[in-house]
Amino acid sequence: MYSYLKENIESVKAHIQSACVKAGRSVDAVALLGVTKTYEADVMNAAIEYGITDIAENKVQEILRKYDDVNKGVNWHLIGHLQSNKVKYIIDKVELIHSVDSLKLAVEIDKRAGQIHKIQDVLIQINIQDEASKFGILPSELGALLEGMSTLKHIRICGLMYIAPIVEKSEQLRDDFRLMKKMFDDLNNTPYSNVEPLHLSMGMSSDYEVAIEEGATMVRIGTKIFGKRTYQTK
Ligand SMILES: *Cc1c(COP(=O)(O)O)cnc(C)c1O
Numbered sequence: 001m002y003s004y005l006k007e008n009i010e011s012v013k014a015h016i017q018s019a020c021v022k023a024g025r026s027v028d029a030v031a032l033l034g035v036t037k038t039y040e041a042d043v044m045n046a047a048i049e050y051g052i053t054d055i056a057e058n059k060v061q062e063i064l065r066k067y068d069d070v071n072k073g074v075n076w077h078l079i080g081h082l083q084s085n086k087v088k089y090i091i092d093k094v095e096l097i098h099s100v101d102s103l104k105l106a107v108e109i110d111k112r113a114g115q116i117h118k119i120q121d122v123l124i125q126i127n128i129q130d131e132a133s134k135f136g137i138l139p140s141e142l143g144a145l146l147e148g149m150s151t152l153k154h155i156r157i158c159g160l161m162y163i164a165p166i167v168e169k170s171e172q173l174r175d176d177f178r179l180m181k182k183m184f185d186d187l188n189n190t191p192y193s194n195v196e197p198l199h200l201s202m203g204m205s206s207d208y209e210v211a212i213e214e215g216a217t218m219v220r221i222g223t224k225i226f227g228k229r230t231y232q233t234k
Contacts, residue, residue, distance in 0.1 A: 002046035008225045009034075009050050012208075016219065019212035030212055033077055035204075035222030037062060038229040041069035047225065048074050054095070056220050060086040067093055079161070079201075079220055081135045084108040092116055098123045098161040098201050101136050103148040106155060113154035120154060123161040123201055126183065128176050134163055139183060150192040157192075159199035159217070160184050170207035177202060177214035184215070 012032065020027045034052040036044045037059065044055060048071050055070070057063045058080025067076075075095040082090075082097060084105050091112040100106050100122045113120040124145060127136030137145060149157060162180045164173045180202055187197035203211025203219035211219060222229065 002043065002050075004227075005043070005047050005225065006050040008227075009047065009052060012221055012224050013051075015209060016212060019209040023213040025212070029217060031199075031218045033079075033201075033218055033220045034225050035079065035220050036066075036226065037080075037222065038231060039226050041066045043226065044074075045069075045071050052225075056098075060090055063090055063093060077220075087112050091118065091120065094120075096121045096123065096158065096199070099125045099135060100157075101125045101127075103145060106145075106149045106152060110152040110154045118154065119156050121156050121158045123159050123199060124157065125161045125163070126180065128162065128179060129165065131165060136161075136163070139179070142183065146187075146190055146192060146195060150194060152194060155194055157187075157195045159187065159197050159201065161201040164202065164204070164207050164211075166206075170210045173207050174210055174214060177211050177216070181215035 016030050016032060017027050020030060031054060033054045033056040034047050035056045037057055054075045054077060056077040056079045063076060076093055077096045077098060078090060078094050079098045082099050082105060087108045109120050125136035126139060127134050128139060130138055149155060160180060160183060164176060167173060180200060184197055184200040187195055199217050200215055201218040203216045205221055205224040208219040208221060
Protein backbone atom coordinates (compact mmCIF):
# COMPACT_ATOMS: atom_id res chain seq x y z
CA MET A 1 0.00 0.00 0.00
CA TYR A 2 2.81 2.39 0.83
CA SER A 3 5.44 1.04 -1.52
CA TYR A 4 5.64 4.46 -3.21
CA LEU A 5 7.17 5.69 0.05
CA LYS A 6 9.94 3.13 -0.24
CA GLU A 7 10.70 4.28 -3.78
CA ASN A 8 10.58 7.95 -2.83
CA ILE A 9 12.83 7.49 0.18
CA GLU A 10 15.33 5.52 -1.87
CA SER A 11 15.26 8.15 -4.59
CA VAL A 12 15.82 11.04 -2.16
CA LYS A 13 18.64 9.10 -0.50
CA ALA A 14 20.26 8.50 -3.88
CA HIS A 15 20.06 12.22 -4.68
CA ILE A 16 21.54 13.08 -1.27
CA GLN A 17 24.35 10.67 -2.01
CA SER A 18 25.15 12.17 -5.40
CA ALA A 19 25.05 15.72 -4.00
CA CYS A 20 27.51 14.60 -1.32
CA VAL A 21 29.79 13.01 -3.88
CA LYS A 22 29.63 16.12 -6.05
CA ALA A 23 30.60 18.26 -3.08
CA GLY A 24 33.28 15.87 -1.88
CA ARG A 25 31.40 15.25 1.35
CA SER A 26 30.85 12.00 3.18
CA VAL A 27 27.32 10.62 2.71
CA ASP A 28 26.74 10.16 6.41
CA ALA A 29 27.41 13.86 6.92
CA VAL A 30 23.80 14.56 5.92
CA ALA A 31 20.75 13.45 7.93
CA LEU A 32 17.42 13.02 6.18
CA LEU A 33 14.37 14.28 8.07
CA GLY A 34 10.95 13.21 6.82
CA VAL A 35 8.55 16.14 7.12
CA THR A 36 5.22 14.52 7.97
CA LYS A 37 2.89 17.48 8.51
CA THR A 38 -0.68 16.72 7.37
CA TYR A 39 0.15 12.99 7.16
CA GLU A 40 -1.19 10.56 9.73
CA ALA A 41 0.52 7.95 11.85
CA ASP A 42 -0.10 5.05 9.45
CA VAL A 43 1.85 6.80 6.70
CA MET A 44 4.53 7.85 9.16
CA ASN A 45 4.97 4.33 10.48
CA ALA A 46 5.31 2.99 6.96
CA ALA A 47 8.03 5.55 6.25
CA ILE A 48 9.76 4.50 9.45
CA GLU A 49 9.62 0.88 8.26
CA TYR A 50 11.34 2.02 5.08
CA GLY A 51 14.21 3.62 6.94
CA ILE A 52 13.14 7.08 8.09
CA THR A 53 14.71 7.60 11.53
CA ASP A 54 13.83 11.26 12.03
CA ILE A 55 10.49 12.91 11.54
CA ALA A 56 9.75 16.62 11.55
CA GLU A 57 6.55 18.51 12.25
CA ASN A 58 5.86 22.21 12.11
CA LYS A 59 3.02 22.36 14.63
CA VAL A 60 2.88 21.43 18.31
CA GLN A 61 -0.69 20.25 17.93
CA GLU A 62 0.22 17.78 15.21
CA ILE A 63 2.96 16.26 17.33
CA LEU A 64 0.54 15.82 20.22
CA ARG A 65 -2.18 14.37 18.02
CA LYS A 66 0.04 11.71 16.45
CA TYR A 67 2.66 11.06 19.10
CA ASP A 68 1.14 8.00 20.74
CA ASP A 69 0.36 6.28 17.44
CA VAL A 70 3.79 6.62 15.90
CA ASN A 71 6.37 3.87 16.36
CA LYS A 72 8.68 4.43 19.28
CA GLY A 73 12.36 4.94 18.69
CA VAL A 74 11.97 7.55 15.99
CA ASN A 75 13.38 11.04 16.66
CA TRP A 76 10.89 13.92 16.57
CA HIS A 77 11.92 17.38 15.38
CA LEU A 78 9.97 20.61 15.68
CA ILE A 79 10.67 22.74 12.62
CA GLY A 80 7.87 25.31 12.78
CA HIS A 81 7.36 28.41 14.86
CA LEU A 82 7.08 27.68 18.57
CA GLN A 83 5.12 29.85 20.99
CA SER A 84 6.54 30.03 24.50
CA ASN A 85 3.27 28.90 26.06
CA LYS A 86 3.38 25.62 24.12
CA VAL A 87 6.91 24.54 25.06
CA LYS A 88 5.61 22.53 28.00
CA TYR A 89 3.63 20.20 25.75
CA ILE A 90 6.56 18.99 23.68
CA ILE A 91 9.63 19.35 25.86
CA ASP A 92 9.62 15.65 26.73
CA LYS A 93 8.98 14.58 23.13
CA VAL A 94 11.35 16.33 20.77
CA GLU A 95 14.97 15.59 20.01
CA LEU A 96 15.69 18.92 18.39
CA ILE A 97 13.85 22.26 18.19
CA HIS A 98 14.93 23.98 14.95
CA SER A 99 13.07 27.24 15.39
CA VAL A 100 14.43 29.23 18.34
CA ASP A 101 14.15 32.88 17.41
CA SER A 102 13.94 34.85 20.66
CA LEU A 103 15.49 34.95 24.09
CA LYS A 104 12.04 34.72 25.63
CA LEU A 105 11.43 31.38 23.92
CA ALA A 106 14.90 30.12 24.80
CA VAL A 107 14.39 31.00 28.48
CA GLU A 108 11.11 29.07 28.53
CA ILE A 109 12.69 26.03 26.85
CA ASP A 110 15.52 26.14 29.38
CA LYS A 111 13.08 26.33 32.28
CA ARG A 112 10.91 23.44 31.08
CA ALA A 113 13.92 21.30 30.17
CA GLY A 114 15.36 21.89 33.62
CA GLN A 115 12.14 20.67 35.23
CA ILE A 116 12.51 17.27 33.57
CA HIS A 117 16.31 17.17 33.92
CA LYS A 118 16.85 17.37 30.20
CA ILE A 119 19.31 19.34 28.14
CA GLN A 120 17.29 20.38 25.10
CA ASP A 121 19.11 20.57 21.79
CA VAL A 122 18.04 23.58 19.74
CA LEU A 123 18.91 25.40 16.54
CA ILE A 124 18.52 29.09 15.92
CA GLN A 125 16.38 30.00 12.93
CA ILE A 126 17.86 32.61 10.62
CA ASN A 127 15.79 34.79 8.31
CA ILE A 128 18.42 36.09 5.90
CA GLN A 129 16.22 38.31 3.78
CA ASP A 130 14.07 39.49 6.69
CA GLU A 131 11.03 38.05 4.95
CA ALA A 132 7.90 39.11 6.78
CA SER A 133 6.28 35.76 6.02
CA LYS A 134 8.97 33.87 7.92
CA PHE A 135 10.09 33.68 11.50
CA GLY A 136 13.71 33.72 12.55
CA ILE A 137 16.26 36.36 13.40
CA LEU A 138 18.44 38.45 11.16
CA PRO A 139 22.07 37.40 10.79
CA SER A 140 23.04 40.63 12.56
CA GLU A 141 21.01 39.61 15.63
CA LEU A 142 22.72 36.25 16.15
CA GLY A 143 25.58 37.48 18.32
CA ALA A 144 23.29 39.13 20.84
CA LEU A 145 20.95 36.13 21.03
CA LEU A 146 23.86 33.73 21.62
CA GLU A 147 25.17 35.98 24.36
CA GLY A 148 21.72 36.21 25.95
CA MET A 149 21.38 32.42 25.85
CA SER A 150 24.88 31.76 27.14
CA THR A 151 23.78 31.38 30.76
CA LEU A 152 21.05 28.83 29.97
CA LYS A 153 22.18 25.51 31.40
CA HIS A 154 19.46 23.24 30.01
CA ILE A 155 19.88 24.22 26.40
CA ARG A 156 22.53 23.15 23.93
CA ILE A 157 22.75 25.35 20.85
CA CYS A 158 23.60 22.85 18.14
CA GLY A 159 23.55 25.07 15.08
CA LEU A 160 21.33 26.98 12.70
CA MET A 161 18.21 26.48 10.62
CA TYR A 162 17.15 28.23 7.44
CA ILE A 163 14.00 28.15 5.31
CA ALA A 164 14.79 29.38 1.83
CA PRO A 165 12.29 31.43 -0.16
CA ILE A 166 10.47 29.93 -3.12
CA VAL A 167 12.43 30.65 -6.27
CA GLU A 168 12.35 29.49 -9.84
CA LYS A 169 15.72 27.73 -9.77
CA SER A 170 17.33 26.38 -6.62
CA GLU A 171 20.65 27.66 -7.97
CA GLN A 172 19.45 31.15 -6.99
CA LEU A 173 19.69 30.09 -3.35
CA ARG A 174 23.34 29.10 -3.42
CA ASP A 175 24.59 32.41 -2.00
CA ASP A 176 22.12 32.21 0.89
CA PHE A 177 23.18 28.66 1.70
CA ARG A 178 26.80 29.73 1.54
CA LEU A 179 26.14 32.56 3.97
CA MET A 180 24.40 30.12 6.32
CA LYS A 181 27.41 27.80 6.16
CA LYS A 182 29.72 30.66 7.04
CA MET A 183 27.58 31.69 10.00
CA PHE A 184 27.46 28.06 11.09
CA ASP A 185 31.24 27.69 10.91
CA ASP A 186 31.65 30.95 12.81
CA LEU A 187 29.78 29.40 15.75
CA ASN A 188 33.04 27.57 16.44
CA ASN A 189 34.52 30.92 17.45
CA THR A 190 31.91 31.76 20.08
CA PRO A 191 33.20 31.53 23.65
CA TYR A 192 30.01 30.07 25.13
CA SER A 193 30.07 26.57 26.56
CA ASN A 194 26.49 25.75 25.49
CA VAL A 195 27.24 26.26 21.80
CA GLU A 196 28.23 23.16 19.87
CA PRO A 197 27.82 23.53 16.10
CA LEU A 198 26.70 20.10 14.93
CA HIS A 199 23.73 20.73 12.66
CA LEU A 200 23.06 23.05 9.77
CA SER A 201 19.41 22.45 8.93
CA MET A 202 18.65 23.70 5.43
CA GLY A 203 17.28 22.24 2.23
CA MET A 204 13.71 21.15 1.38
CA SER A 205 12.22 19.18 -1.51
CA SER A 206 12.95 21.83 -4.11
CA ASP A 207 16.42 22.88 -3.00
CA TYR A 208 18.11 20.19 -0.92
CA GLU A 209 20.77 19.27 -3.41
CA VAL A 210 22.17 22.81 -3.60
CA ALA A 211 21.88 23.06 0.19
CA ILE A 212 23.95 19.88 0.58
CA GLU A 213 26.55 21.11 -1.88
CA GLU A 214 26.91 24.20 0.31
CA GLY A 215 27.16 22.36 3.60
CA ALA A 216 23.75 21.34 4.99
CA THR A 217 23.97 18.54 7.55
CA MET A 218 20.20 18.07 7.84
CA VAL A 219 17.66 18.24 5.04
CA ARG A 220 13.92 18.46 5.72
CA ILE A 221 11.99 16.66 3.00
CA GLY A 222 8.21 16.50 2.82
CA THR A 223 6.77 16.57 -0.69
CA LYS A 224 9.46 14.47 -2.36
CA ILE A 225 8.77 11.63 0.06
CA PHE A 226 5.09 11.89 1.00
CA GLY A 227 3.65 13.70 -1.99
CA LYS A 228 1.73 16.94 -2.22
CA ARG A 229 -0.01 18.03 0.94
CA THR A 230 -3.68 18.79 1.17
CA TYR A 231 -4.50 21.10 4.02
CA GLN A 232 -7.82 20.63 5.71
CA THR A 233 -9.56 23.58 7.23
CA LYS A 234 -11.05 22.74 10.56
C1 LIG B 1 6.91 21.84 5.23
C2 LIG B 1 8.32 22.14 5.60
C3 LIG B 1 9.41 21.49 4.99
C4 LIG B 1 9.25 20.47 3.86
O1 LIG B 1 8.86 21.09 2.70
P1 LIG B 1 8.82 20.27 1.31
O2 LIG B 1 9.00 21.33 0.29
O3 LIG B 1 7.50 19.62 1.23
O4 LIG B 1 9.94 19.31 1.32
C5 LIG B 1 10.69 21.79 5.43
N1 LIG B 1 10.91 22.69 6.41
C6 LIG B 1 9.90 23.34 7.03
C7 LIG B 1 10.22 24.31 8.10
C8 LIG B 1 8.57 23.08 6.65
O5 LIG B 1 7.57 23.73 7.27
